[in-house]
Amino acid sequence: MRLKDLGIWQTWSWADAMEEVRAFSIGLRVLGLAAGDKVAIIGRNRPRLYWAMCAAQALGAVPVPVYADSVADEMAYVLDHAEVRLAVVQDQEQVDKVLSVGDRLSRLDLIVYDEPRGLRDYDPARLKSFEEVQAAGRAAVAEQPGVAEAWEHGIARGAGSDLAVILYTSGTTGRPKGVMLSFDNVIRSARNGNAFDQLDESENVVAYLPLAWVGDHIFSYAQSFTAGFCVNCPESDATVTDDRREIAPTFFFAPPRVFETLLTMIMVRMEDAGALKRKMFDAFIAHAQRWGEKLLNGEPVPLSARLLYWLGDIMVYAPLKNRLGMTRLKVGYTAGEAIGPEIFRFYRSLGINLKQLYGQTEAAVYVTTQPDGEIRSDTVGKPSPEVEIKIIDSGEVLYRSPGVFLGYYKEPDKTAETKTADGWVHSGDAGFVDANGHLRIIDRAKDVGKLASGALFAPKYIENKLKFYPTIKEAVAFGQSRDFVTVMVNIDLVAVASWAERNSIVYASYQELAGHPQIYDMIARHVDDVNRSLSLEPMMAASQIKRFLVLHKELDADDGELTRTQKVRRGFIAERYAPLVEALYAGADVCDITTEVTFEDGRKGAIAARVKTRDAETYPPAAPTNATPAMEKAA
DSSP states (O other), rough: OOEETTTTEEEHHHHHHHHHHHHHHHHHHHTTOOOOOOEEESSSSOOHHHHHHHHHHTOOEEEEETTOOOHHHHHHHHHTTEEEEEESSSHHHHHHHHHTGGGOTTTOOOOEEETEEEETSSSSEEEEEHHHHHHHHHHHHSSSTTTHHHHHHHHHHHOTEEEEEEEEEOOOOSOOOOOEEEEEHHHHHHHHHHHHHTTTTEEEEEESOOTSSSIIIIIIIIIHHHHEEEEEOOOOOOGGHHHHHOOOSSEOOHHHHHHHHHHHHHOOOOOOHHHHHHHHHHHHHHHHHHHHHHHHOOOOOHHHHHHHHHIIIIIIIHHHHHHHHHTTSSSEOSSSSOHHHHHHHHHHHTTOOOOOOOEEETEEEEEEETTTTTTTOOOOEETTOOOEEEEOSSSSSEOOOOOOOSEEEEEEHHHHHBBBTTEEEEEEEEEOOTTTOOEEEETTTTTTTEEEEEEOOOOOHHHHHHHHHHTTTEEEEEOOSSSSEEEEEEEEEHHHHHHHHHOOOOSHHHHHHHTTTHHHHHHHHHHHHHHHHHHHHHOOOOOOOEEEEEEEOOOOOGSBBBBOOOOHHHHHHHTHHHHHHHHHHHTTTTEEEEEEEOOOSOOOEEEEEEEEEEEEOOOOOOOOOOTTTHHHHHO
């Protein structure tokens, strides 16, 4: 493992990591931790937090990673529901959050912290440092013969069917559920993932995703253990891009939002570049988008196009990949939600082997993956190794695999709703398998609906088209059982602020910028482009956007509008912004609204705004195509 600390990469070999884990694990046993106890892991990506998970598992205890950016109330629910006995946290911020809800956590006996800064005067009866626990473990090994051997024998007595970890879902539709994964679930999924992409001990990954998310648990933890590759922990959230550039990982995963943000950063910087650089960039990117993906797929390409691409690689593509930290990338994945086709093709045109996968916490990630040579932006690939898929009459996708979870912790009724007696899991997503055997996901099954006219309404499909534009960070579409579709848009502050600066637009806040007439004009042009695109798709032509508005605040997980994995909580937003939704459908030009917000320290405040609405032009639909019947069945 590596950790960048104070600007220097600290390194540990596998032997070093073994010693660190053993000392901490035996120290935990000295403190009374036993098999079956639950251990919360709270913080950013740090070697000691990964080692704490391993140390707990070595004793038969169960780690419960928690989102580091959770507010205290969210954290209290998970810690109480999981019956956590001990918490291993990163720093003072996490200690304070746990202590602030301590009266609701009757089973919590001890907090162990990694970084001591700011904790000197805290009550030592409830807190211990990571070093103290390790010192107790090392003392036990030195003073009591056979302790180390007994620890290893205890590990050997474990079984693949044992509970390995509880990972809480992001809670898109309600309270998070604790997904119980066994060692067989985790290890077989990890091994299959490694084998599929030929990952071995030579790989490097950058661990920056939330510890509580199943993606990080598989990609940065389980796959590292089963393949033997190196995991690199960045110095902070703010330095991830620079740290990735230094490491140049060979295996990389990011949700679409990360790739969208990186593309926005690229475009904003190019707008600030000189005229000659902009022209060169535009010309070579246009060439890459025509031929780059064909070259990556090994398809026939004329010699002249190859030579120009080679020149573009020297002048633009290679420097750009270096800036993104993707120079040595062997395979990159994106998942979590659909990525815009144009964004997907942009990265692949640079020669980056970016793929899509479809996964869920309940599957230990892997459901489908894209084989090399069969990578398309409109599918999520074929079933992963050892995975079965079927589509039921309602259009919902079901899957079965060795990675299928044991059940939801303390919620047998919800387990029975999701997992059938013979091991099939209801994904909750609507989709269909195309003629090439690839799965295509349309939307969440519960979100796919109908307009009042009976026409198909797939909100995520519309939202993803809007989010292709760097100036749009988030979009939420409405239309279920309505006469037409409306959309709320969140602007991307970085991209729009840069545009505003170049156009001499003065503003004092996000709210003021979001409501500026020229910003509305810009968003209107994007909506118009999307409507033209939708009009060419017979199934979606009726879902063209008729009215839209730009929200006065950014959607925020602290306010309950997004999950901790940055997914839109559509139902909550519809309720929270009901006056704005009604204004869109009533034809009102403006709507006054006051919105409660939550600050980082948990305090509440309010934002009052007058939000403008605007009409958009719609276009006649194109003629139907042969793809219509398959999409109709899935819908």
